[in-house]
Amino acid sequence: MEDSLLIDATERYINGQMDANERIYFEELRKNNPELDQQIVEYIYFIKELEKFGDRKRLTHKINNASSLLSKQGLTKPFYANPQAKVLFLWNKYKKTIAVAASIAIVVSVISATVISFFSPGKQNNIKPLVEKLKQQDAKYKNLEKQIGQLNQLNKKEEKPRLESNFRATGFMIDVNNNLIVTNAHVLSEASHQIIVENRDGDQFSAQSIYTNTVNDIAILKIIDKDFKKMRPMPYSIKSKNAELGESVFILGYPKQEIVYGEGYISAENGYEMDTSFCQLSTLANEGNSGSPVINKNGEVIGIISSKETNSEGVVYAIKSTNIFRAMEEIKKENENARITSKPSIKNSVRNYQIKKVEDYVFMIKGN
């Protein structure tokens, strides 16, 4: 066999590109030709070695990037210790870094709820509300399913009647002392009787609206259910400045019965028809995403998903996070204890870690 053919076959073999017959033939060939097999073994070893070389080159490049990035931020600046106290200093330093790592890892759970929809008067033309209206039958079916599931848990806890919901949206925790959840105002227009929030485990808690502002499309709910357990402060903060153009963000919400993650970036500083209360994202959002938190890589909530353009795919509008502070100021007039309870712990963490931290604080909002 010619060298080039042999290399080609070997490469297709290690990349799993051979079909079953060819593979059997190739392996048979190796078995019956020790000399050829030796050559193939050498090729496999060598190609792997070359790929490892490439991997390491890429990694070195990335480590250098990280190094120069951190030194630009002044985070690698050495400070020389007093020579007499070297050992102690080193130990203290070491302890300190352990403490930082530990504090990042403190367990914090998060609640949130999602509704993507927006009925603002006079602005409905090209904008689609993202509240999902559940078909009554679907809800009944789900309800039945839940009840069957719960039959098995009867001993565990007293049965609470499940709410028959006619919409689903998202919301997220902003005050763990008062159990306040922020969502869209348009979401609540769907609920004329009852509002509940549902966590990832499907536990439902009754809530009531304590603030709505239909101009900014913002609403704040209070969980009034006595079964709701107080949560730790949120791992994310709420950004008090506007997000920057091009900033990459992620969203967590309930476009379906389970939490869904999405990615995107800030594509414009203002919303539909230059509305300055909103910003524009390039991402995908669906019915049910209303009220989803929009979070940047520093773990700051920069907005709340509200609506999307119906004419073009991927254009989504979010209420700027500054409006959350304004809403909280209003609430403080009634309840001076109300405050945003953040204990940021996900800055610069890897994304799946950030999601794990945040998802408990994102809730489904339902009602009828």
Next chain:
Amino acid sequence: MNIVGQDKILLEGLANQDNNAIESIYKLNFQTIQHLILNNKGNPEDAADVFQEAMIVLYEKSIHPEFVLNCQIKTYLYSVCRRIWLKKLEKQKRISIQTDEFDQVISIEEDIKEHEQSNIRFKTMENALSKIGEPCKGLLEAFYINKKQMQEIAIIFNYTNADNAKTQKYKCLNRLKKLFFAEYKNL
């Protein structure tokens, strides 16, 4: 989530060469290592070099299918850096590293040995690549390192079609292989 959980995520990220994970590991550990080196006759450049080497050791471990880290990333990196730096100092016949009972050091001899082997192969490959000359070097790097498609490579290197580029690639690979083993077997 505890530290173990966070480390697990960071290691998965490192194995995939995720930039965020690399930055986080750097940020969480570099200062500790820098102190170790600076307090033991090194300068900031030494610290960066040693730390980079230790991250590579950790990476090589992390991509291993049966890999389990049975201590914290911090402890591991510290131990590896300490060992690497100690060896460098010994080579330069400078005073041995200052030890203290607080240091959390685990045994990483096996890993260091393995890494030294992988260093030799890396250097050998680097030498071999520098000897084969262009266009071979560029062609092989484009395919095996930058993972470009043959069609794309044909365009970049002005081959009339992907098949011609492929034939050239085989010739280059064979030459590189000979150079590599000639040097490697002599070691």
